[in-house]
Amino acid sequence: MKPKTSFIKEKLKNIKENNLYRTLVYNKVAGPYITINGRKHINLSSNDYLGLGFKPVVSQIQSSSRLIAGNDISFKKLENVLAHHKSKEAALVFPTGYMANLGIIPALAQKNDLIVSDELNHASIIDACRLSPAKKTIYEHNNITDLEKKLKNKAKHKFVITEGIFSMNGDFAKLDDIAKICRENNAFLLLDDAHGDFVVGRDGKGSADQFRVTKNVDVYISSLSKALGAFGGYIAANKEIIELAINTSRSFIYTSALPGFLADLALKRIQTNREKNRLGLWEKTRLFTSGLKSIGYNIESQSHIIPIITKDEKKTLEFAKYLRENRIFAHPIRYPTVSQGEARIRISITDWLTKDMILQSLDTLEKAGKKFQVI
Ligand SMILES: Cc1ncc(COP(=O)(O)O)c(C=O)c1O
Numbered sequence: 413m414k415p416k417t418s419f420i421k422e423k424l425k426n427i428k429e430n431n432l433y434r435t436l437v438y439n440k441v442a443g444p445y446i447t448i449n450g451r452k453h454i455n456l457s458s459n460d461y462l463g464l465g466f467k468p469v470v471s472q473i474q475s476s477s478r479l480i481a482g483n484d485i486s487f488k489k490l491e492n493v494l495a496h497h498k499s500k501e502a503a504l505v506f507p508t509g510y511m512a513n514l515g516i517i518p519a520l521a522q523k524n525d526l527i528v529s530d531e532l533n534h535a536s537i538i539d540a541c542r543l544s545p546a547k548k549t550i551y552e553h554n555n556i557t558d559l560e561k562k563l564k565n566k567a568k569h570k571f572v573i574t575e576g577i578f579s580m581n582g583d584f585a586k587l588d589d590i591a592k593i594c595r596e597n598n599a600f601l602l603l604d605d606a607h608g609d610f611v612v613g614r615d616g617k618g619s620a621d622q623f624r625v626t627k628n629v630d631v632y633i634s635s636l637s638k639a640l641g642a643f644g645g646y647i648a649a650n651k652e653i654i655e656l657a658i659n660t661s662r663s664f665i666y667t668s669a670l671p672g673f674l675a676d677l678a679l680k681r682i683q684t685n686r687e688k689n690r691l692g693l694w695e696k697t698r699l700f701t702s703g704l705k706s707i708g709y710n711i712e713s714q715s716h717i718i719p720i721i722t723k724d725e726k727k728t729l730e731f732a733k734y735l736r737e738n739r740i741f742a743h744p745i746r747y748p749t750v751s752q753g754e755a756r757i758r759i760s761i762t763d764w765l766t767k768d769m770i771l772q773s774l775d776t777l778e779k780a781g782k783k784f785q786v787i
Contacts, residue, residue, distance in 0.1 A: 431725035432746055444764035446741045454769045456742040456759045461611055461716055462689035463763035464681055465641030479658070482669030490679045491646070497617060497682065498632050498648035504657050505678075507670045509606050509635030509645030510536040514543060515661030516631060516647050517573065520600065521546035526567030528559060528599070530574045532581060535749070537573055537604055543662075546571070553578075556589045563597040570597060576605035576619025577612070580750050580758060582713030584608075587620055591628035600630040607717060610639035610682075616690055642678035644670045692763040696770060700761050703774040708787035719745070719756040720777070722786055728755035731784050738776045 427433050440447045443463070446455040458465075476482035487505055494503035506512040517540035521527050525546035529537060532553045541548050547567065552558040563570055572594050574585040587603070594601040605618045609632075613621030616639070620626045631653060636644040647657060657664060697716045704711050704718065711718060722728040725746050732744040735757070746755045765773075781787035 430747075431729060444762065444766070444769060448736070448741070451739070453736060453739045453741040454765070454773055455762075456740060456773060458762050458764070459607075459638040459760060460641045460764070461639040461693055461760065461762050462641065462686055463692075464639075464684070464686070464689065476668060477665060478669040479665055484669065484672030484675060486672045486675035486679065487669075490675045490682075493679060493682050494646050495648055499617075499626050500632065500648040501651045502654040503646050503648040504654050504664065505636075505670060505675060506645040506647070506661075506664055507667060508643075509604075509633065509637065510539075511663040511667065512633050512635075512645035512647050513537050513540040513604060515540075515663040516633060516653075516657055517541060517571070517602070518544040518662075519657050519660045520544075520602075520631070520653070521569070521571050524567060525569040525571065526563075526565050528562045528570065528572045530554065530578075530585065532578050533573060533575055534579055534604065534606070537575075541573075553581075554583070554586055556586060556593060559590065560593050560597075563593065563599055570599035571602055572599050573602040573604065576603055576608035577715050577717065579607050579717065580745060580756070581719060582715045582717030584619060584622070584714055587623040587625050591620075591623070591625040595628060601628055602631045602633065603629045604633040606633070606635040606638055607715070609634040610686065611690065611693065611716065616686055636674075636678045636681075640678060640681045642681050643674045644678055689763045693761060696763065696765050697761045699767070700759070700765075700770055700774070703770065704777065707774065707778045707781060709777075709781060716761040718759040718761065720759065720781075720786065721754070721756045722784065723753055723755055725752075725755045727784055728757065731757055731780055731786070734780050734783065735776060738779075740773055740776050 437448055444455055445452050491503040491505055506515055513536040521544040523545045527541050527546050527548045529541055529550055530553055531550045549562045551562045574590060577584055591601060603620055608619035610616040612619055620629045632648040634646055636642045693716055701711055722731050728744040735742050742757045742759050745758045
């Protein structure tokens with residue numbers, strides 16, 4: 413008889429054979445650098461876009477659900493500021509952005525309803541949709557004609573969900589067209605702007621502000637752990653939706669609250685003037701993108717998230733290894749984060765990077781691109 417654990421070994425073997433095996437690499441991040449096994453690398457894989465994340469905090473932990481004893485007074489101020497930031501009546505902080513999606517999508521979309529989701533939406537959106545009893549349908553990435561077609565449905569309520577800046581492609585959702593289609597079809601628009609929030613739009617108000625469609629977004633979902641360099645997630649919407657989330661979002665009710673000191677930290681970060689960091693980020697993004705293009709890379713990204721599409725999983729791993737050997741850390745992204753055969757090196761620009769670091773990175777990326785025949 414086979415040992416009862418043999419299926420686990422089989423599964424791991426299969427993952428390895430397909431070059432999809434992941435290991436945990438211990439590191440220390442300090443500003444723009446990441447140290448791995450005692451070696452310092454330029455960090456091209458951080459989501460701390462505005463370079464705000466490396467500041468010490470004083471810790472103090474409380475552990476209870478917000479509906480029990482975990483509702484630190486800090487949440488009140490933070491949620492008021494977040495609601496104002498998104499021009500909404502109210503906001504609600506969750507322990508993470510992942511949990512914010514998990515909480516709000518099934519709270520809204522019920523039986524006999526329809527969720528229409530972009531094919532490249534983040535795993536947290538996909539998992540949230542799975543938790544809802546509504547019918548789900550996927551529209552082709554950013555394809556407005558397909559979205560419109562999928563919305564021709566007699567569902568009781570319709571919910572369209574998209575990211576603002578797509579986390580693995582760095583392109584913007586066509587929010588002006590999406591907002592129009594939602595309006596015409598009486599559909600709710602849910603916008604996960606984890607990568608655009610605090611980064612784009614006037615005063616960092618996010619992707620919807622960039623497209624001037626803030627009034628058309630019914631629910632914002634976002635993370636405090638990316639451009640804000642803090643931790644946590646939140647939703648912003650009208651008062652009734654927030655009330656519904658407090659009462660029915662399982663990932664809000666049945667879990668411990670974010671520690672109050674993290675809410676304080678997020679509040680402090682929001683109240684910091686981030687204009688200089690945003691301008692710095694865009695200047696560095698322009699420099700990096702034009703540098704990559706001049707080397708010969710085909711770059712389609714419109715933002716600070718710049719994928720280098722390497723397609724083959726094995727080649728992608730070797731490409732990343734070569735970068736690491738040359739003191740550049742840029743993470744290889746493979747299935748199931750992206751489709752099979754669509755592997756990539758995901759570069760994210762931060763305001764931490766200096767001109768010298770960018771030039772050094774470009775130099776190594778040019779050598780890597782030639783070596784692996786990507787350019
Ligand atoms: C689009 C998107 N939504 C949600 C999340 C989850 O955010 P958090 O890291 O706060 O859980 C992420 C994280 O990568 C994301 O890319």
